[in-house]
Amino acid sequence: MNADLSYALQITLIGMCLVFGAIVLLWGIMAALVRFLTPPTPALPEADEVPKAITEIELKQRAAAAAVSYALSHQRQQEAHLFPLPPTAFVSAWQAVMRSTQLRQRGPR
Amino acid sequence: MNADLSYALQITLIGMCLVFGAIVLLWGIMAALVRFLTPPTPALPEADEVPKAITEIELKQRAAAAAVSYALSHQRQQEAHLFPLPPTAFVSAWQAVMRSTQLRQRGPR
Amino acid sequence: MNADLSYALQITLIGMCLVFGAIVLLWGIMAALVRFLTPPTPALPEADEVPKAITEIELKQRAAAAAVSYALSHQRQQEAHLFPLPPTAFVSAWQAVMRSTQLRQRGPR
Amino acid sequence: MNTQELVIELSKGISNLTIGHIIMLAVGGILIYLAVAKEYEPVLLLPIGFGCILANIPLTGMTEGQGLFAVLHSAGIGNELFPLLIFIGVGAMIDFSPLLSQPRMALLGAAGQFGIFATLILATVLGFPLNEAASIGVIGAIDGPTSIFVATKLAPNLLAPIAVAAYSYMSLIPIIQPPLMRLLTTREERRIRMVYAPTPISRRVLIAFPIIVTLIVGILVPDATPLISMLMLGNLLRDSGVVERLSKAAQNEIINIATLFLGLTIGSTMSAGSFLNVETVAILLLGLFAFVLDTVAGLIFGKILCVVSGRTINPLLGAAGISAFPMAGRLVARMALDEDFDNMVLMHAMGANTAGQLGSVMAGGVLLALVTGLLG
Amino acid sequence: MNTQELVIELSKGISNLTIGHIIMLAVGGILIYLAVAKEYEPVLLLPIGFGCILANIPLTGMTEGQGLFAVLHSAGIGNELFPLLIFIGVGAMIDFSPLLSQPRMALLGAAGQFGIFATLILATVLGFPLNEAASIGVIGAIDGPTSIFVATKLAPNLLAPIAVAAYSYMSLIPIIQPPLMRLLTTREERRIRMVYAPTPISRRVLIAFPIIVTLIVGILVPDATPLISMLMLGNLLRDSGVVERLSKAAQNEIINIATLFLGLTIGSTMSAGSFLNVETVAILLLGLFAFVLDTVAGLIFGKILCVVSGRTINPLLGAAGISAFPMAGRLVARMALDEDFDNMVLMHAMGANTAGQLGSVMAGGVLLALVTGLLG
Amino acid sequence: MNTQELVIELSKGISNLTIGHIIMLAVGGILIYLAVAKEYEPVLLLPIGFGCILANIPLTGMTEGQGLFAVLHSAGIGNELFPLLIFIGVGAMIDFSPLLSQPRMALLGAAGQFGIFATLILATVLGFPLNEAASIGVIGAIDGPTSIFVATKLAPNLLAPIAVAAYSYMSLIPIIQPPLMRLLTTREERRIRMVYAPTPISRRVLIAFPIIVTLIVGILVPDATPLISMLMLGNLLRDSGVVERLSKAAQNEIINIATLFLGLTIGSTMSAGSFLNVETVAILLLGLFAFVLDTVAGLIFGKILCVVSGRTINPLLGAAGISAFPMAGRLVARMALDEDFDNMVLMHAMGANTAGQLGSVMAGGVLLALVTGLLG
């Protein structure tokens, strides 16, 4: 086994240990950051049962909603808009007219 | 006649030939590109007479339309918009109201 | 008194004189610019009394209006819009519908 | 000037064209084709391909002296300016809240770096000296700026094939990863659903995070500081919320210009003379090996975590830990959806993916430190 | 420091002001006036005028050592970076479809380069050495970046008057061309209508075009490669449709910043010492001659084509073949409309105009190759 | 590599960390805190703070050789490029019409420069050599680019503390000025209302103004030309109305990128070794002294003008003449409103504030001329 290969093996061993070590450290830091820097929430639903009442289905729904909103936000980011436009303006003006027509039609004449 | 002038005349002769040559080559390339890279169109109006039916007037109209659209697109480009806005949103909202009014007025009450 | 301090005092004396001199010159230039480069206005209200009729209150109102508009324009600038959008488009389309409804309501049915 | 001289002068372009040039022109054309027709990372592959074409037209002088590519190279590649500017922009586009709200996802960002080291070993076995082997291994970081940064420091002579491999394979992620995912995970594993009950992340945490990471990584792995700090600077510009102007500049002007110039200049290093040789082929193959191994290691680690956690972690997430942000994360989410149209793991995948981004930079820095320490 | 020294120190600005400076300050003022009041190419004339003013204020140190203009000059003029960046932006703004759908229009882009060579001959007769005469001739390319590129290579000492002539006359196109058009064409000729039945141009053609042109021109005329390739790169960014970010960057950030810096720096080379001499006057006159001759040659060639084609080609189009994109094209279309409010030749004129742009770059490259070949 | 060497190599970051580094890391953190939590000039304090942190992480190599900050320093600080680019952007954001319509407000821009000279004297007394004393004094210009420009020319070794003082105190204006205003003016004085009947300013005046100012200042104070001319160039781009593209580029791309790079690079000069010493403390204190004295001199001059004008000028305006555009102007307007919710002096304050901006640049140039003349 030549010297370089021996070095390479050493580097691999030490390197992977360091990467895992650094990542675990990062995990710890993140957990600490979130714990100590998150401002105490108003703590409204002090009733301990409520969190348990969240069924698995609800959790999945929440995950789905978050995923969709994240995906959408990310997609929007990719389009690299240079500034955010108020979304309402983009309701086409023609649509507005149709809405207005519907508005008038409410109730009998 | 000094050497430089002799050179200049040579350069002119060779240069103009080369420029014309290059341009003719470019012509050929462009023609070839358009011929070989244009995907075969659905070939719907196989009836050979239709193209001939396009009168000179129609050709002129087409030229006018293309010119206007080109000029407009170019003008827009010059304004250096940073991203294209959906045109409908720019139908002023007030205009939308007027349209809506017209919509209502259609037909007798 | 060491040499540097003596120099510093000289620099202060000369420097402040020069700064004041330059500023006074600037004043003169600005006054001259405004006088000589302002195109003669249509001179409509030739009646000399009108300017005097502007009461102090009106002047204050004018100052207030200018200040507000300046502040607003500055604020807008800070947001670093990349190009000006036609303001009407940003009248929300929904607002347009409401306007349209109001339009219809004018006069008795 | 007689006629003969004239003909020689005017045909110098054609007469200097070698078969090598023609092959590289074709390679440039293929890169552009992949960019345009397949939309594989076009913002990088298109400039790289165009730069490659220009580098292989004879006698343009663009890569020498005061030529455009020589100027751009010394302005932004030799000193690593362009990769660092790109990282400012990337940082300003990354949202770390999916990771911060599920910190354990960070673990998945470590295993996905194994390919770096395994490739280093293999390249050493194949006879590459240590500095070159390490540079080749860092293709396995699956992160363009990191690869370029490390290669410029350790083996600038191999920059062209390494950068090309890094970016090309990154763009081929949707082709490389799915078969491996299917091979290494069972259908049941891919269908594992995950609970999503994230801790809400306050603005204070989002602002402190990039600063703390810069400090810790900077002090522990000084060689990784330039990369990690610019990534975190961009993220701080974004999350601080008080420097909108700078955040926009980072996400637009700075990253766009740096990307265009970087791509062109990397492409311009692909001249037939230095690129067309057995070494390049070996590097390209080793790079592919690194990519595969990263994914495999990530997936196996994912399976381990799955078992350890009592099947509450979907092992597919391991494949998102390789970096290749944000493609790998999205791909994993899509794979899970394919198996079960109701299985939403995007937030977990993005957490693992951002962890992989951090892990890649740290692995690159560790490698740089170890190799520099050994050689220096 | 006694009073006398002080007065000398404080009045050094005024005491070093020469009559030459004052003349050049006035020249700078006139350029700004043309830019602002007449709107002749303001994005270039305004910075050039302002740079000219600054270069002729004594003792500012801005053009020496680490002064701003010295820095900008070595950053982007000496190495031709700024003209090339501008060309990326110009390319991203050019639409080649009018030319591609009527390829015969390309011919008109060749004749409009005759002024380059005729001016070269005249300048040689007037005693300019060959390299300087060629640089002066290239004003007749009627294209700023090409003029600057060639002049920087062949006769950097003449850069200021050449660049100023190129951009000033380009901005005076609406004044220079119409009298010549009226003089050389009859009313009937100007009223000739043209059929517009263009081949539809597919996206594939639009994408292949810039790559093919780069390859062919690059191999045939290596000296023109930097210019033509950057023009085509910009066009590829635009037409590929997959790198919107880069295309926007080219059309905005890159071209705007490069234009501002280029203008300022070109203006700053107009110092009284090097600009105010007979040579400059000769160059300005020769440049005007080149512009006139380009237009005349273009129109005559247009008349020939008109006859050859059986009066289906409007000879005015010849005047659009000189480059000066896109002003010349628009001007021709307006002239045709003036004679007959129903005569739409804009698409043909833009085809000829883009061909002129390509012809100018190729002519510049050919000239560079021939002169470099001759001089050794 | 044995275990011992390995441990040394891997712990080199920590083992080289000194108490000085830790102090400076905290300083960097404080600057970021001020930027983010207090929003004091965040576009500058945040990059400065981040640069400071990076400069005090050991062994990153970012400030040496081809490191990022070394590259940015030689690209834009050593040659004063970044401050000048920032001034183009600032000029494009300044509206001089409030000043032009009330030219007498210009006077207030002169008194607010007294702190520069008084601080110069004090620094000389404290033993600083003349060039350093003048650089410290120019903190009293209360204008970042001017301070950096002068300090780079006269005492580049003191650049870091001077720039940090200039920008930090500028961001502390809302804390430094109000107590002085209340101390030096009576309630009645602060309530003085001012007539607002401005001359309408034509576009011609707005366009001529920057050109004339460049000419006059340039010829009278050549050393101030780079600064004043770039400010005026930006203003001309804006007010000419014909180069919208360039004006937008100046107000966005150019100033944003230059600001980010300037801030980072200035911050990176705050290394513990060169920053943590008695001199820095003295400079920071002298800078504060300069700020206070500027405001005091401005207010006293305001009171004199108030008396001379028959109480038609509100003495608060004197505090707006110090530069610190546009914060000082807004602050004065707010103070007047606080005393009397109907007292609108914003337009007058902005006039005085823009005059202060011009006065600061001229004072910087005068100082540079006098010191260079004396030393050279």
Ligand code: NA
């Ligand atoms: Na990785």
Ligand code: NA
């Ligand atoms: Na031409």
Ligand code: NA
């Ligand atoms: Na000041």
